Amino acid sequence: MRDRAITLNDIAKKLNVSTVTVSKALRNHPDISITTTKEIKRIAEELGYTPNIMARNLSARHSNTIGVVVPKIAHFFFGSIIEKIYDVAFANNYEIILMVSEEKAERERKHIQTLMAMKVDGIIISITQETKDLEVFDIVRRRGVPIVFIDRVPEIKNVNTVLVNDKLGAFRAIEHAIKIGYRKIGHFAGYTNINIGKNRMNGFKEAMHKYKVEINPDWVIEGGFGENYGYESFMKLYKANNLPDLIFTVSYPVALGVYMAASEVGLKIPNDIDVICFGSAKVQKFLSPPLSCVDQPTDKIAAEAMSILLENIEKRDEGFIPINRVIDTELILRGTCIGDEKVE
Amino acid sequence: MRDRAITLNDIAKKLNVSTVTVSKALRNHPDISITTTKEIKRIAEELGYTPNIMARNLSARHSNTIGVVVPKIAHFFFGSIIEKIYDVAFANNYEIILMVSEEKAERERKHIQTLMAMKVDGIIISITQETKDLEVFDIVRRRGVPIVFIDRVPEIKNVNTVLVNDKLGAFRAIEHAIKIGYRKIGHFAGYTNINIGKNRMNGFKEAMHKYKVEINPDWVIEGGFGENYGYESFMKLYKANNLPDLIFTVSYPVALGVYMAASEVGLKIPNDIDVICFGSAKVQKFLSPPLSCVDQPTDKIAAEAMSILLENIEKRDEGFIPINRVIDTELILRGTCIGDEKVE
DNA sequence: GTAACTAAAGTAAACCTTAAAGTAATGTAT
DNA sequence: ATACATTACTTTAAGGTTTACTTTAGTTAC
Numbered sequence: 001m002r003d004r005a006i007t008l009n010d011i012a013k014k015l016n017v018s019t020v021t022v023s024k025a026l027r028n029h030p031d032i033s034i035t036t037t038k039e040i041k042r043i044a045e046e047l048g049y050t051p052n053i054m055a056r057n058l059s060a061r062h063s064n065t066i067g068v069v070v071p072k073i074a075h076f077f078f079g080s081i082i083e084k085i086y087d088v089a090f091a092n093n094y095e096i097i098l099m100v101s102e103e104k105a106e107r108e109r110k111h112i113q114t115l116m117a118m119k120v121d122g123i124i125i126s127i128t129q130e131t132k133d134l135e136v137f138d139i140v141r142r143r144g145v146p147i148v149f150i151d152r153v154p155e156i157k158n159v160n161t162v163l164v165n166d167k168l169g170a171f172r173a174i175e176h177a178i179k180i181g182y183r184k185i186g187h188f189a190g191y192t193n194i195n196i197g198k199n200r201m202n203g204f205k206e207a208m209h210k211y212k213v214e215i216n217p218d219w220v221i222e223g224g225f226g227e228n229y230g231y232e233s234f235m236k237l238y239k240a241n242n243l244p245d246l247i248f249t250v251s252y253p254v255a256l257g258v259y260m261a262a263s264e265v266g267l268k269i270p271n272d273i274d275v276i277c278f279g280s281a282k283v284q285k286f287l288s289p290p291l292s293c294v295d296q297p298t299d300k301i302a303a304e305a306m307s308i309l310l311e312n313i314e315k316r317d318e319g320f321i322p323i324n325r326v327i328d329t330e331l332i333l334r335g336t337c338i339g340d341e342k343v344e
Numbered sequence: 345m346r347d348r349a350i351t352l353n354d355i356a357k358k359l360n361v362s363t364v365t366v367s368k369a370l371r372n373h374p375d376i377s378i379t380t381t382k383e384i385k386r387i388a389e390e391l392g393y394t395p396n397i398m399a400r401n402l403s404a405r406h407s408n409t410i411g412v413v414v415p416k417i418a419h420f421f422f423g424s425i426i427e428k429i430y431d432v433a434f435a436n437n438y439e440i441i442l443m444v445s446e447e448k449a450e451r452e453r454k455h456i457q458t459l460m461a462m463k464v465d466g467i468i469i470s471i472t473q474e475t476k477d478l479e480v481f482d483i484v485r486r487r488g489v490p491i492v493f494i495d496r497v498p499e500i501k502n503v504n505t506v507l508v509n510d511k512l513g514a515f516r517a518i519e520h521a522i523k524i525g526y527r528k529i530g531h532f533a534g535y536t537n538i539n540i541g542k543n544r545m546n547g548f549k550e551a552m553h554k555y556k557v558e559i560n561p562d563w564v565i566e567g568g569f570g571e572n573y574g575y576e577s578f579m580k581l582y583k584a585n586n587l588p589d590l591i592f593t594v595s596y597p598v599a600l601g602v603y604m605a606a607s608e609v610g611l612k613i614p615n616d617i618d619v620i621c622f623g624s625a626k627v628q629k630f631l632s633p634p635l636s637c638v639d640q641p642t643d644k645i646a647a648e649a650m651s652i653l654l655e656n657i658e659k660r661d662e663g664f665i666p667i668n669r670v671i672d673t674e675l676i677l678r679g680t681c682i683g684d685e686k687v688e
Numbered sequence: 689g690t691a692a693c694t695a696a697a698g699t700a701a702a703c704c705t706t707a708a709a710g711t712a713a714t715g716t717a718t
Numbered sequence: 719a720t721a722c723a724t725t726a727c728t729t730t731a732a733g734g735t736t737t738a739c740t741t742t743a744g745t746t747a748c
Contacts, residue, residue, distance in 0.1 A: 007703095054703085
């Protein structure tokens, strides 16, 4: 037989007080005397009362809940960010509703609608690689739902963003590559319609120009941020017998795709073909060879985003001043893109 | 200025019908004529109506939402499972509320309470390594909320479970190790108070016994499923100058911890110390050396769990017959634990 | 022509909580 | 002694939707 959930009313009846008294007591409202409050809490505990969140949120018109939308989840970057967001949320008594768009703009749109319908207090989002229709974000803004964009952001003015310094990070990586002697440098660029793709590309270009290294357009390929794209792009160049000496990939998964492809056709990294990537993962150190990368401090990104969001939620009725934070990256050299120290 | 959300009432007023008519029309209720339904839907679209999920759920006493609780998220195993769960949920018009317990039983308990308070239609959970108090699961049962335990399950009778064949998987790995000549075999066992730890341990023991290989208790260490535990356990043995020849780890992260520790003290895998692990990750192939493992088919686990849960939700008022599914594993040999083919 | 049915709506109540306003009893200031 | 505050409650209403029941008009059956 199924237990019905205990409601405020059940407690109220038992103590011969009104439901509102119970509601207030459980929220430590000063209206209610200490003795009554204690008694109510005792009974609530005894009966195993848990508030009906739906009713509470409906009544309160907010939810103590934050919506998080990411394009992928089984990836180190997003996984780490999400974990940190959960930590901060938990510490501040917020629930997290996580939605995964799977890089599909349509799903993303639906998710955001759902989050608004759920009356989340705020949203943290990293958009998909194909997000173009920005109308939904306008609706979010008009509804007054605080939102913070992280890492991948749309081209909208006056929104909160937490970004990494993509351009500078990419620039430094390429600068390093040129300094250790590389001239034939390719770039698997993801999609440049999105900021991270565009800025990493710009960093790449700027370094190439500064050091007067020619960019071979055949070696600059767009297509995505996932493994399959890295794999396919590599294969395309390989089959055309037109591989550069070094490939700078827009993400860690893309580099993994290159690893897979290279291993499949029997090319050795870093000697036959070298790789460096933007973005990090805990295992990179143990790849064969250990993958050098531009490291993004995920904890910092997540913590910043949460801090901005919570601030926004608290002051949601005051004037909105967008905050744009840029987190710096670090070039971590391991077993790839290290020039003379190259493993033989 | 902030837009108020459009409600059923707004649509109703515009068309001079009752809110109920609108509600029914939007749900394609046969009460409403096709013409009216069409007109209502048109206006709803035009005004950008989205239902208030709080109100809907409160009224309907269910939520079309499934709660998922996992101990970790930035891990390949759980990441993959979650991704698949999302896919199936999306296809069936369910929302997912994901909660991460961070291996803390206390958080887990709170999460489950919250999920019930949110009136989720069902729960999929993989419990923490320290979950001992099972009372909350009893409450779930009494509330009649369908629940499916995956991978890590508590010791409760009559619940739905989707497990991998931990014992057989471990047995096969150790059997293989013995066959290629290993005798000094250690096991970093996680926690054996939990099924996956216990069963993998049993598989280990059974293989050792069957082939009459002595188990050195110094080499069998408990402590957790994460990287730090693998690292620390390795270091402990290393400092005692008492390393086995092969370590069988209870999870992939534990193996990674061993990789880290071994690399730190300058021991080469697989020659100085060899490793094989339970559980897989996409990158294992590219580790140095590629890590051999007992592969768990995550997609299958997730799909099974969802199928059982959805079935349970649909038939929640009929008698409950627990389903216990066991998914088979596969031994994948790569660059570790391969005996004579060992890399020199 | 009337009973019985059907289609297409409408009304009332419920889901559970919270915010706002009201009340009664007691205390305080002038 | 009167006006005003304070304390500890209660009552009322609202939040947006759904479910169960009712109404109205029109159709069919004989």
